[in-house]
Amino acid sequence: MTFVQQPLQSSPALLPLTDVTDAAACGSSVGRAAIAPADAEALARSLKALADPARLRILSIVGSHLDAEACVCDLTDVLTLSQPTISHHLKVLVDAGFLTRSKRGTWSYYRLVPGALGGVAQVLPGL
Amino acid sequence: MTFVQQPLQSSPALLPLTDVTDAAACGSSVGRAAIAPADAEALARSLKALADPARLRILSIVGSHLDAEACVCDLTDVLTLSQPTISHHLKVLVDAGFLTRSKRGTWSYYRLVPGALGGVAQVLPGL
DNA sequence: CCCATTCATCGACAAATGTCAATCTATGCG
DNA sequence: CGCATAGATTGACATTTGTCGATGAATGGG
Numbered sequence: 449m450t451f452v453q454q455p456l457q458s459s460p461a462l463l464p465l466t467d468v469t470d471a472a473a474c475g476s477s478v479g480r481a482a483i484a485p486a487d488a489e490a491l492a493r494s495l496k497a498l499a500d501p502a503r504l505r506i507l508s509i510v511g512s513h514l515d516a517e518a519c520v521c522d523l524t525d526v527l528t529l530s531q532p533t534i535s536h537h538l539k540v541l542v543d544a545g546f547l548t549r550s551k552r553g554t555w556s557y558y559r560l561v562p563g564a565l566g567g568v569a570q571v572l573p574g575l
Numbered sequence: 576m577t578f579v580q581q582p583l584q585s586s587p588a589l590l591p592l593t594d595v596t597d598a599a600a601c602g603s604s605v606g607r608a609a610i611a612p613a614d615a616e617a618l619a620r621s622l623k624a625l626a627d628p629a630r631l632r633i634l635s636i637v638g639s640h641l642d643a644e645a646c647v648c649d650l651t652d653v654l655t656l657s658q659p660t661i662s663h664h665l666k667v668l669v670d671a672g673f674l675t676r677s678k679r680g681t682w683s684y685y686r687l688v689p690g691a692l693g694g695v696a697q698v699l700p701g702l
Numbered sequence: 703c704c705c706a707t708t709c710a711t712c713g714a715c716a717a718a719t720g721t722c723a724a725t726c727t728a729t730g731c732g
Numbered sequence: 733c734g735c736a737t738a739g740a741t742t743g744a745c746a747t748t749t750g751t752c753g754a755t756g757a758a759t760g761g762g
Contacts, residue, residue, distance in 0.1 A: 474648045474682055474738090479641035482653075488628040488635070495631075498699070499622035500750080501615040508615070508702045514606035520709060521601050526609075533751055535710055554708045554759050555601055569696040572625070575635045601708090627720080647739060660721055662740055681729050681738045704762090711756070719748070726741070732734090 483575060494568050497544030502529060503537045507546060511560050519555045610702060621695050624671030629656060630664045634673060638687050646682045 483491070498504065505527060510518045523534050538558060541547040546564045550557050610618070625631065632654060637645045650661050665685060668674040673691045677684050 474646055477641045478639055480639045482635035482639045483632060485628065485632065488631040492626050492628040492631055495622055495626035496749095499619050499626040501612065501619040502750085504615040504619055504622075504702065505610060505612065508609035511702055512605055512607045512609045514604045519601055529750095530752055531709070532711080532753080536750080539710085551709090551758090556709060565702060566700045569699040572696040573693045575631065575638055575692060623719095629720085656720095657722055658739070659723080659741080663720080666740085678728090678739090683739060706759105706761085708759080709757085712754085714753090715751085717748100717750080719746100721745085721747100723744090724742085726739105728738085728740100730735105730737085732736105 491568070491571060494544055497540050497546060498565075498568070500537065500540075502527060502533070503541055506534070506537055506541065506558075507560065507565070510547065510558055517557050517559050519557050521555070618695070618698060621671055624667050624673060625692075625695070627664065627667075629654060629660075630668055633661070633664055633668065633685075634687065634692070637674065637685055644684050644686050646684050648682070 498507075506523055509523060509526060510516065513522070520531070520534060520538070523538075524531050527534060529537075538547065538549070542549055542558075546561055547558045548561055550559070625634075633650055636650060636653060637643065640649070647658070647661060647665070650665075651658050654661060656664075665674065665676070669676055669685075673688055674685045675688055677686070
């Protein structure tokens, strides 16, 4: 079970835990193991894709449509950004596994990947 | 009810919704309103603070301690980063409202802010 | 076949970010 | 007081990131 869709990355196990070798001097006792460095990097990549106002708005706009689908023109109408910039953000979100793209005719339609946001949300409180 | 502790920012309402003026040409129908630009920026700030492997590991290490408390030396032992860099990341997490700092003697102890991570996690799937 | 439309890609640029070495500030101990 | 230790700050640097204008690729219509 992976904690989030990561199409262009290796499938990260759910917090596989690091070594519990404590041996600190001033430190307090360790209750459980922390996140593995590789998983921290994978999760950080997902969060980095989300950590932008424009991209959050894009996800929200796509999700707010009845069919959970939106084309680029839906976004250029609302966002105060150039069309290339919006395309760039869309690419980031697709690469990170939060959106899918399907081209029909001249238009590109973007959809939310079900559970992608939830996957990230599920891991966070467990840190 | 705010969606996440944001000590140095204004208190953002929970997805206060933008205008539902659709009027698009190619676009599909709108089911509900999207996130407000100001809230997107606030949420992005929180996510930006989390979107770094070192900071995720720091949060996880602090949370993995039995008393949910750790000093800087606990982190310098484990992370392969210089002490100033770790102090920098700690400051970012404190400023974003995910950690609190309490100095006792020569040591600085950091604690997780209860519910801070959960607050972010709660909002994400609702986008 | 030519042109308009939709969107992606490229190149350039300024701003933000992560990192470290050097330094500064407390605090505790002889 | 003098020194050692823990940690924060500063300054510098390379890398990454967000943005745009210009251009390219594909599709549909007259």
